[in-house]
Amino acid sequence: MILILKQGTQENEINPIRQKFESMGLIIQEIKGESTRMIGLAGDTSQVTEDEVMVHPCVERIMRVSEPYKLAGRKFHPETSIFDIMGRKIGGGEFAVIAGPCSVETEEQILSVAESVKKSGADFLRGGAFKPRTSPYAFKGLGLEGLELLELARKETGLPIVTEIMSPEYLGVFADKVDIIQIGARNMQNFTLLRQVGELKKPVLLKRGLSSTIEELLMSAEYIISGGASQVILCERGIRTFETSTRNTLDLSAIPVLHKKSHLPVVIDPSHATGYSDLVESMSLAAAAAGADGLIIEVHNNPEKALCDGAQSVKPDIFDSLIKKIKKIREIIK
Amino acid sequence: MILILKQGTQENEINPIRQKFESMGLIIQEIKGESTRMIGLAGDTSQVTEDEVMVHPCVERIMRVSEPYKLAGRKFHPETSIFDIMGRKIGGGEFAVIAGPCSVETEEQILSVAESVKKSGADFLRGGAFKPRTSPYAFKGLGLEGLELLELARKETGLPIVTEIMSPEYLGVFADKVDIIQIGARNMQNFTLLRQVGELKKPVLLKRGLSSTIEELLMSAEYIISGGASQVILCERGIRTFETSTRNTLDLSAIPVLHKKSHLPVVIDPSHATGYSDLVESMSLAAAAAGADGLIIEVHNNPEKALCDGAQSVKPDIFDSLIKKIKKIREIIK
């Protein structure tokens, strides 16, 4: 960590900094620019927060040299992680497709979609039981009944299930029933929930927040892993920009960037990112070509009747042809 | 709500739309452009989500004419709300200052800051007991012990206390001990928590999320009010943009915009928005001049030793002179 000091900083202003960080076991090094004085901190600086440094009035700016995350980063975990989740692999050349409806609606619906996506080659079944909705007046999912329908679908198809947790009150139920626990974009910095979900030691799908940086996404993964879970899958699902012709802007360069910084698998959600079903195919193919480790796609057998987000759901036949193309692209980029 | 249909839409594609919304009690009206066909929906469209409309393949785009919120909006509540919270008023010409340290650290610290801000004219005492931190390795607040120290400070100074809730597990404790419950920016769309806090029927300070629109802020207020609380104070605390010389970009135009759309009071947090103590004064004065109903300012008697966010805390003497200027500005804009 480099501390750039304000012009005219006196020796006695630096002393408290020196003492503080030496007492933390860090090595202090003076760096002299022509007109600028700097201090370098070497050692384990992940314990040092920027706040602690910036409070010293003589510090103008700081630059982190090492990343603030350790467990989620590649530095101390150089080999790429490949997770085995109920026999399905993801990461490091293993590609996984998670598919299913936005929300679980009826037994008939979830069974029909599950059978259909399984036939097309999906590895996991997704479906919302608890739905985050911006309006208090909108359909919020079937709740516990939805979880039971997902379990039924798993029993019928063998597909492990992925679904979102929205509140700590259901931690126990999710631990029992769900195979991959999803943390939604809006809860990416619900730090209490991150920690609690981490303590369940189950696979987690962590969605990037709408305005979260890649570093923040990795810090949230760090929370989960430091809680005890080791299988964290990162998910890019679009960030918020000024562009309004898509719901969000899908940041596909996050794939190679995350692969460089982290050992964790990266999946892409083209359905939520774009908000339009007719953009899902092209963005799915692009994600695969960019090296994603997987996709999470909304599929609905009857989007017109979907109780939520039908506009972004593709029909089973589109999904089927999409999966075939994905496989071919995967072969090229190997 | 106006539905713009795709070119070449046939009559039979429109019928399901007509049936669906007529069954919801809405009035359907056809609008014909030269080359575009549209449908107008009149009636209570706050029950209609955009998803439900967009799933119809013939719909190209929709435009909401009425706002999706009711309880938080000015339309059905034209008079400006003035809240009386333990004898302090806020809203509609009544200005309130909330001040205190980023986090509660020791008895001596919180008592000393509380006395000091009270003397300068603060109306409420703030202080974090539970702190949201991006790093799992950073100080996360004193927790319940922090709440007790806040209670002690209230007892000594008479200042009602404002502090952030981060998890539903403490709902009961907050109901008992806290005067204004703060929902932080990162939890603005933690819909479960919004609802639960609303059900406590206590005053709430709702911070705008880093990438949340003004409409989304009002929808989150709607969640809280629909839960039962009526005293919701809106707080602008900076939004995330490409600019990096400040931590966030303070959106002061949100003040007049929120006043136009909503009857709720609007307070500004210049400390978190800018991230630098030397920008707090100018942004506080600007907020007052723009018509804010209050400020929430971080004050610390010893910022260099603060365990969090010291860099953005002002010292008591700066705070004191700031409050004096604020009063003069308030007189001008009345």
Next chain:
Amino acid sequence: MILILKQGTQENEINPIRQKFESMGLIIQEIKGESTRMIGLAGDTSQVTEDEVMVHPCVERIMRVSEPYKLAGRKFHPETSIFDIMGRKIGGGEFAVIAGPCSVETEEQILSVAESVKKSGADFLRGGAFKPRTSPYAFKGLGLEGLELLELARKETGLPIVTEIMSPEYLGVFADKVDIIQIGARNMQNFTLLRQVGELKKPVLLKRGLSSTIEELLMSAEYIISGGASQVILCERGIRTFETSTRNTLDLSAIPVLHKKSHLPVVIDPSHATGYSDLVESMSLAAAAAGADGLIIEVHNNPEKALCDGAQSVKPDIFDSLIKKIKKIREIIK
């Protein structure tokens, strides 16, 4: 175009609106919501600017139903444009690769890179003669000498040349010497230049501005086409967001969105978008998979010695293997 009127609007306030737009030949239609009054304007509303409407104090908001562009849009030009530029085709299934160094530096450099990219299959040679630089102290290109070196490279390799114009004073020279005139991101809304370049009636490569919407990009294309040029190639090169781990955020969903709204070809610039050479391959493959009509890639035989943007330039061997993969991806998505 729909005009939403303020609550309580009186008949006499609407009359001036009615008169104004009737006198422009538009058809005025009243739309009544339950609590909101609206006016629909039908006819050629591309002549109506939003300013003209919003000045009427009774108008609260407006919504465009038709796009404000005509020549660049698909509505009046439904068939996809395929351009033939000196025997190379681009658009509608014809894919073109533009490659070359960031800036033309020496005869040896440009000839060597030109030969190399030609061998790998590039269709056009790019190279900056006039360089936009944020610092007045940075290398600004060889200027006219650079154009001559590009001409020499065209003579040697047969590759048509693409280079950026930065000022109207060189319009004549560019008309003479350059095959595709590039308008850079920073000049996307230099409306005078757009018009003047359009009047040359030569092929134009128009880069999207860093914070420009897709609609604005199409409006700038409209300027060029209305000036007289018909062959306008649109280029997405990254937009500015809060994310800092890449130089900009490449918006690949712009490809299908532009194809839906416009008949013009769309190329992607992964070099400027990401700013890092090791992200170029994955983003190029993703662009091809997403349906791009071409790529513009920086290639340098000696990036370490490049006078500008070397960090984002790939070496010839990487470029060669990239082109081979692109061809395979093109076959899959056909």
Next chain:
Amino acid sequence: MILILKQGTQENEINPIRQKFESMGLIIQEIKGESTRMIGLAGDTSQVTEDEVMVHPCVERIMRVSEPYKLAGRKFHPETSIFDIMGRKIGGGEFAVIAGPCSVETEEQILSVAESVKKSGADFLRGGAFKPRTSPYAFKGLGLEGLELLELARKETGLPIVTEIMSPEYLGVFADKVDIIQIGARNMQNFTLLRQVGELKKPVLLKRGLSSTIEELLMSAEYIISGGASQVILCERGIRTFETSTRNTLDLSAIPVLHKKSHLPVVIDPSHATGYSDLVESMSLAAAAAGADGLIIEVHNNPEKALCDGAQSVKPDIFDSLIKKIKKIREIIK
């Protein structure tokens, strides 16, 4: 400038860096972190572009310690600039108001508005003769005729005139007729124009681009000053964010930040920033309270008939009362 090297960098990879920068007269210093190696460059690094450094494959990241601008910065020009422009002062406690219509329309209009704003206390008259419009079909200003009408208004009222240049072809005319030459937001990085306008050595009003950082704004000012002009006024006019309830987001924290980094005066344009006349007053007062050196406000005697941007123009009586309040606020913050 600090260069952070990639893990595992070898001595021989660093040698070319050492040679290159030593030959530029810079002092090279090695900095060793525990697991990271760094290089410090001391001396005049404003001549070093980031590209030149990043091309070395062993460099992972760089951090500038000194600003890349010199003439526009405060470091080498610590005293605040106060400009005297035809007897009107601006900067360092001297506040100036620039007012007038969006565009010059008729002799009667410009004379009437000029008289009116002069009476209210405006220091300069603004008015567009050449207008940047996103649509090629919109009114683009009266051009040279507009300049003549502005000259007439100056003759009648004595107010110096401020108007925007859009193309180098009119440099001579602007040199002759205009008192402060405005560079619009869309041309903030039209580097050729910046340089050429700078060479006229006249006062310049430089507007911040919609997605430009504060550093980029100062780099554009550096272009102008390095061209020869010394009186550059910086103007914040809203930046582009995800928020849609205002046209742009006015970044008032840019005022204190610019004052810290630069000696140049800072004015605020609330009219273009917000896009709505009813937000102009609150944002003007906020700007004055935040320490702005001036305002540029659109005033129109008949906004309903304005040929452009009428929706954001205030009427003369509103302007008059606004100026009175501004004066009082100026007294408080002195």
